[in-house]
Amino acid sequence: MDIDILGTLAVRERGVSITPTAPKPRQVLALLALHADQVVSVGTLTEELWGAKPPRSARPTLQTYILQLRELITAALEAGADGTDTGATDGRTAKYVLLTVPGGYLLKSGEGTSDVKEFERLAGTGYRAMDAEDFPQAARLLREALTLWTGPALADVHAGVHLQTQVKRLEESRLCALDQRIEADLQLGRHRELLAELTVLVSRYPTHESLCGQYMLALYRSGRRGEALDAYQRLRATLVRTLGLEPSTALAKLQRSILMSGPETAHAARLASAVPAG
Numbered sequence: 001m002d003i004d005i006l007g008t009l010a011v012r013e014r015g016v017s018i019t020p021t022a023p024k025p026r027q028v029l030a031l032l033a034l035h036a037d038q039v040v041s042v043g044t045l046t047e048e049l050w051g052a053k054p055p056r057s058a059r060p061t062l063q064t065y066i067l068q069l070r071e072l073i074t075a076a077l078e079a080g081a082d083g084t085d086t087g088a089t090d091g092r093t094a095k096y097v098l099l100t101v102p103g104g105y106l107l108k109s110g111e112g113t114s115d116v117k118e119f120e121r122l123a124g125t126g127y128r129a130m131d132a133e134d135f136p137q138a139a140r141l142l143r144e145a146l147t148l149w150t151g152p153a154l155a156d157v158h159a160g161v162h163l164q165t166q167v168k169r170l171e172e173s174r175l176c177a178l179d180q181r182i183e184a185d186l187q188l189g190r191h192r193e194l195l196a197e198l199t200v201l202v203s204r205y206p207t208h209e210s211l212c213g214q215y216m217l218a219l220y221r222s223g224r225r226g227e228a229l230d231a232y233q234r235l236r237a238t239l240v241r242t243l244g245l246e247p248s249t250a251l252a253k254l255q256r257s258i259l260m261s262g263p264e265t266a267h268a269a270r271l272a273s274a275v276p277a278g
Helices: 023-034 042-050 058-077 115-131 135-146 161-187 191-204 209-221 225-243 249-259 265-274
Strands: 002-004 010-013 039-041 098-101 104-107
Touching: 002 115, 010 058, 023 042, 023 058, 023 104, 023 161, 039 042, 042 058, 042 104, 042 161, 058 098, 115 135, 115 161, 135 161, 161 191, 161 209, 191 209, 209 225, 209 249, 225 249
Parallel strands: none
Antiparallel strands: 002 010, 039 104, 098 104
């Protein structure tokens, strides 16, 4: 089974889509796919679909959604990779792929692919390369990890409480990988190449201190000292206005270093990388 989460939801068995079009069965599949090969309890699925006050018909309705998913799986198992009916399932059944277990359900991924797992693998290897100061390798791996994202996670799925938590977790993972990829590029002297991207990012994430620090450093290295100082002041004003907070000590040190026109490149890069995310 191939599972794509990092964008629109796409789940395929033997190359055939098993992603339903109806919103609630789609929601059920998204939660099962996010936790592939793990048990998802009936309670979790019920709360995802209906919140804290499910209707009396919640359990039989959930069973109906599971049946609909199994019908899609059966059709996929009976079809060839090109979508033509072969009438063969290789001995596998929908109940083998989507199991009923005590207390819940389990979706078996088999030997298929998962964009989330591939992202986590590539990002983890990239972080280890960063730790080893292998910046070309880190930049390459983290860039490859980020290309797996085709849009916001589960962009076309209505998210209840549990999916919202997972989507937020994935977005934080994406931001962390992005932050480290930019840091690797800065270490490689790609500050001018980064300016356009960082301009968009600091506008999108106006309280993200690490991105602001990287933007300031890229501007300073590009001979735009005044704009680097302006970026700090904009961040400070936003933090004070929205959160009642001053910028972190690390970012303030970077600002003073730029103000004095003397941040040594490696030292400033370390400061920027030490700034926590806002």
